[in-house]
Amino acid sequence: MSEQIPPRGRVDPVAVEEASAPTTGETPPDEPRSSAFLRDLMGGSAAISVLAVVLALAVGGVLIALTNEDVQSAAGYFFSRPSDMFQAIWDAVFGAYRALFQGSVYDFRRDTFAAGIRPLTETLTFATPLIAAGLGVALAFRVGLFNIGGRGQMLIAAACAGWVGFSLELPYGVHLFVAVLAGVLGGAVWGGIVGLLKARTGAHEVIVTIMLNFVALYLVSFLLRTPVLQAPGSNNPKTPPMADTAVFPPLLGPAYNVHAGLLFVIAATIYVWYLLGRSSMGFQFRAVGENPNAARVAGINVKNVYVVAMLISGGLVGLAGVSQVLGTITTGFGSGIDAGIGFDAITVALLGRSRPWGVFFAGILFGAFKAGGFSMQAAEGIPVDIVLVVQSLIVLFIAAPPLVRTIFRLPTPGQPAAPRSKKKAVTT
Amino acid sequence: MKLELRGITKRFGSFVANDQISLTVEPGEIHALLGENGAGKSTLMNVLYGLYRAEEGEILLDGTEQHFAGPGDAMNAGIGMVHQHFMLIPVFTVAENVMLGHEKTTFGGRLDLASARKTVLDISARFGFHVDPDALVEDLPVGVQQRVEIIKALSRDAKVLVFDEPTAVLTPQETDELIVIMKQLREAGTSIVFITHKLREVREVADRITIIRLGKVVGEALPTASNKELASLMVGRAVELTVEKEPAVVGAAALVVDNLSVIDIHGQIVVNKVSFEVHSGEILAIAGVQGNGQTELTEALLGLQDRVTGTITLDGKPLTGLSVRKVLDAGVGFVPEDRQEDGLVAEFTIAENLMLDRSTREPFVKAGSLQLATLAEFAEKKVAEFDIRAQGITAHVGRLSGGNQQKVVLARELSRDLRLFVAAQPTRGLDVGSIEFVHTRIVETRDAGTPVIVVSTELDEVVALADRIAVMYRGGIAGIVPGDTPREVLGLMMAGASHAEATGESAVRTA
Numbered sequence: 001m002s003e004q005i006p007p008r009g010r011v012d013p014v015a016v017e018e019a020s021a022p023t024t025g026e027t028p029p030d031e032p033r034s035s036a037f038l039r040d041l042m043g044g045s046a047a048i049s050v051l052a053v054v055l056a057l058a059v060g061g062v063l064i065a066l067t068n069e070d071v072q073s074a075a076g077y078f079f080s081r082p083s084d085m086f087q088a089i090w091d092a093v094f095g096a097y098r099a100l101f102q103g104s105v106y107d108f109r110r111d112t113f114a115a116g117i118r119p120l121t122e123t124l125t126f127a128t129p130l131i132a133a134g135l136g137v138a139l140a141f142r143v144g145l146f147n148i149g150g151r152g153q154m155l156i157a158a159a160c161a162g163w164v165g166f167s168l169e170l171p172y173g174v175h176l177f178v179a180v181l182a183g184v185l186g187g188a189v190w191g192g193i194v195g196l197l198k199a200r201t202g203a204h205e206v207i208v209t210i211m212l213n214f215v216a217l218y219l220v221s222f223l224l225r226t227p228v229l230q231a232p233g234s235n236n237p238k239t240p241p242m243a244d245t246a247v248f249p250p251l252l253g254p255a256y257n258v259h260a261g262l263l264f265v266i267a268a269t270i271y272v273w274y275l276l277g278r279s280s281m282g283f284q285f286r287a288v289g290e291n292p293n294a295a296r297v298a299g300i301n302v303k304n305v306y307v308v309a310m311l312i313s314g315g316l317v318g319l320a321g322v323s324q325v326l327g328t329i330t331t332g333f334g335s336g337i338d339a340g341i342g343f344d345a346i347t348v349a350l351l352g353r354s355r356p357w358g359v360f361f362a363g364i365l366f367g368a369f370k371a372g373g374f375s376m377q378a379a380e381g382i383p384v385d386i387v388l389v390v391q392s393l394i395v396l397f398i399a400a401p402p403l404v405r406t407i408f409r410l411p412t413p414g415q416p417a418a419p420r421s422k423k424k425a426v427t428t
Numbered sequence: 429m430k431l432e433l434r435g436i437t438k439r440f441g442s443f444v445a446n447d448q449i450s451l452t453v454e455p456g457e458i459h460a461l462l463g464e465n466g467a468g469k470s471t472l473m474n475v476l477y478g479l480y481r482a483e484e485g486e487i488l489l490d491g492t493e494q495h496f497a498g499p500g501d502a503m504n505a506g507i508g509m510v511h512q513h514f515m516l517i518p519v520f521t522v523a524e525n526v527m528l529g530h531e532k533t534t535f536g537g538r539l540d541l542a543s544a545r546k547t548v549l550d551i552s553a554r555f556g557f558h559v560d561p562d563a564l565v566e567d568l569p570v571g572v573q574q575r576v577e578i579i580k581a582l583s584r585d586a587k588v589l590v591f592d593e594p595t596a597v598l599t600p601q602e603t604d605e606l607i608v609i610m611k612q613l614r615e616a617g618t619s620i621v622f623i624t625h626k627l628r629e630v631r632e633v634a635d636r637i638t639i640i641r642l643g644k645v646v647g648e649a650l651p652t653a654s655n656k657e658l659a660s661l662m663v664g665r666a667v668e669l670t671v672e673k674e675p676a677v678v679g680a681a682a683l684v685v686d687n688l689s690v691i692d693i694h695g696q697i698v699v700n701k702v703s704f705e706v707h708s709g710e711i712l713a714i715a716g717v718q719g720n721g722q723t724e725l726t727e728a729l730l731g732l733q734d735r736v737t738g739t740i741t742l743d744g745k746p747l748t749g750l751s752v753r754k755v756l757d758a759g760v761g762f763v764p765e766d767r768q769e770d771g772l773v774a775e776f777t778i779a780e781n782l783m784l785d786r787s788t789r790e791p792f793v794k795a796g797s798l799q800l801a802t803l804a805e806f807a808e809k810k811v812a813e814f815d816i817r818a819q820g821i822t823a824h825v826g827r828l829s830g831g832n833q834q835k836v837v838l839a840r841e842l843s844r845d846l847r848l849f850v851a852a853q854p855t856r857g858l859d860v861g862s863i864e865f866v867h868t869r870i871v872e873t874r875d876a877g878t879p880v881i882v883v884s885t886e887l888d889e890v891v892a893l894a895d896r897i898a899v900m901y902r903g904g905i906a907g908i909v910p911g912d913t914p915r916e917v918l919g920l921m922m923a924g925a926s927h928a929e930a931t932g933e934s935a936v937r938t939a
Binding site for chain 2: 278279280281283284286287290291293294295296297298299300301
């Protein structure tokens with residue numbers, strides 16, 4: 001049934017001639033680069049990501065309005081004074097998103113720039129582990145693996161980095177470096193187990209990662225009740241605070257929470273960009289991710305790729321765990337240290353289309369949601385859950401690109417909506 | 429029933445798949461629809477079958493206009509379709525498959541299998557099909573499965589039967605049997621539309637021939653037209669149907685396969701004690717009907733099969749048990765039979781696909797980093813050399829036509845230093861123009877002194893290319909015969925006869 005799909009590659013010289021005639025107003029064959037870029041942007045999933053966010057915010061606005069008490073009471077006398085209700089809706093939605101902005105980017109109510117910009121640094125602080133874990137999940141995606149094990153990898157990484165952080169005594173710099181290394185290795189091992197099991201036994205990585213999440217959770221919970229991780233003299237399942245030598249130094253001075261972990265994360269983003277786009281290993285990763293059969297026939301050791309990719313993926317997710325214990329919460333941690341980041345990372349990777357810089361900015365967006373969500377609740381009394389709803393809607397819209405395309409009437413990529421020059425070139 | 433299509437136009441976006449196509453099929457006529465892959469034959473039939481809605485044009489049955497909203501309407505109007513890929517459920521019996529979609533029930537919703545069984549037996553008896561209504565479809569040979577499809581269509585009182593590339597999956601013998609069946613159906617008054625791109629069958633069975641190219645009717649012909657005339661109409665220019673090649677300059681035995689067996693993941697022996705040699709400078713064609721172990725044999729040569737016994741040596745060095753990487757490094761070039769599944773990464777660019785099997789070392793990789801400039805230069809050169817028609821080297825391979833995709837695979841494989849070249853189904857699904865190109869390249873490779881193995885299920889291709897022919901049947905080699913062995917003998921060997929039996933029988937036939 002090869003002819004059911006319009007054969008894109010084949011040419012109809014007549015159609016092309018007709019189409020390239022100036023009267024038809026179709027794209028001329030030698031279109032400038034910028035318009036080709038724009039078309040890719042519109043047809044590709046970058047636009048989908050942005051529009052999914054827009055749509056989710058719009059639906060979130062509807063929900064805010066529906067649940068707002070002022071709106072509800074104004075709706076009671078809608079027919080006598082409809083303007084009241086619209087005013088109430090505006091106040092509720094605008095107020096909510098203004099609070100979100102003020103909590104995540106810049107707070108205009110502060111007098112000084114230093115105080116006003118504080119929310120943005122909070123956003124970056126929240127974004128740091130999200131980006132790291134998102135990169136790990138995205139890397140696995142590119143190899144065709146679904147890494148749901150972010151939680152487990154983060155917990156193991158946090159335990160390793162944390163143990164080094166509070167129990168060893170090392171000089172400044174060295175201590176931090178060793179702690180980071182221990183955490184990343186811990187995450188890598190936890191991820192590598194998954195790759196190894198998949199390569200050796202064919203076990204499905206989704207099941208293995210989910211199960212290893214539980215193993216990691218209860219292992220760390222257990223260790224938190226033994227002298228290995230538990231703070232001496234305490235009954236709480238919590239570690240002692242990190243040694244000062246092992247903590248990420250604050251980036252912008254003690255007034256802000258944003259810490260040097262962000263630098264590691266930027267470095268990780270550059271590394272993943274190089275790995276996937278410029279390295280031989282990344283080429284093999286992508287080949288296996290797109291078509292493992294062809295990769296195998298071309299002599300690529302697919303099983304090895306699975307193991308190595310999961311090692312690196314786990315290591316990157318591990319960096320998120322490290323950033324949590326050495327940067328965000330340095331006063332000792334319990335078994336909730338992953339804070340759901342391992343799962344949010346999946347969303348971040350999806351929103352970032354599994355591209356390193358896409359993940360970077362998606363991570364910052366989600367960091368903003370986290371930072372802004374609290375101020376939204378504090379300032380406007382809107383439950384922080386609405387932010388979670390918006391986040392979930394983003395995933396939903398990204399998972400359904402045809403829906404977004406329909407709503408915004410975007411062209412379907414690959415469809416011969418307009419005969420492009422590539423079509424013209426192909427004759428057999 | 430008389431079928432008329434008038435001015436059918438079907439567009440996909442601005443691509444015109446069918447452009448004002450008109451066609452008349454008289455009652456009791458076999459009307460062949462001839463065209464290359466992508467010419468628009470299947471689109472037209474999907475319009476007829478109600479799967480697509482045409483933008484313009486009308487469908488008439490016995491002079492009355494029809495409007496089909498779906499295949500159900502078309503079936504009710506008396507149109508039946510025998511699909512290229514059978515629409516049967518393997519774990520159901522023949523009777524169950526025939527009744528599927530039209531299930532009759534007795535009291536309490538019980539399936540009336542008895543009546544379905546009777547239908548199968550009736551139709552079988554009428555046309556001499558010999559189909560057991562209680563057999564599971566998955567146990568039946570392909571040719572019989574096709575008859576089940578025919579029975580299914582006839583059980584709905586189809587007066588117009590559409591055969592979509594029916595011979596693609598059949599042995600030459602099964603094809604002959606199908607032709608007999610089609611003629612019987614014609615005698616019984618059924619109108620038949622026969623879609624194909626194989627010239628020989630058309631001339632054997634068709635009453636009239638309509639040729640389609642690029643979505644348009646380009647000509648009508650009678651079966652008396654010559655192959656060359658039909659081919660040039662189909663392609664739009666004069667084509668060379670035979671491959672020009674000098675006699676082989678055969679050197680020493682390069683590839684030696686001894687007692688090779690392969691066991692698949694189900695524990696079945698799929699290649700059974702196969703031994704053969706390929707000399708440098710010759711083409712050994714491996715003929716056989718799809719599924720007789722050719723796929724597994726080529727995979728075993730490449731190191732893709734896990735459970736292999738016996739030995740494979742290339743230039744005296746053993747290949748058995750090596751990883752794919754090592755086999756490739758030993759100088760084996762491989763064109764897999766399913767290029768989209770095994771040969772290419774559709775989402776990769778042409779350039780990336782050209783380095784797919786050299787992804788770890790120079791010239792494309794230095795110190796672990798891709799050498800994008802080197803790759804681009806190489807890709808530009810190969811695109812020109814192999815005449816790959818695309819927007820550029822960054823075009824995604826998935827968007828190319830089949831012929832251009834295959835050229836990418838060939839360009840990649842033939843640009844390494846080869847000690848052996850294995851091409852499995854190198855022209856499957858390609859149009860006549862690309863077939864010419866691929867065949868020329870394969871012969872050039874042979875002439876350069878490289879031993880070549882060509883696996884093909886198409887007798888035409890085997891006969892055109894082979895210096896020697898190994899016929900595979902049920903995992904074994906039924907015989908290795910010279911390249912000029914007559915088709916009939918090859919056909920019989922493909923059905924399991926030994927060379928002696930095959931020549932004996934054919935002698936009786938011709939006598």
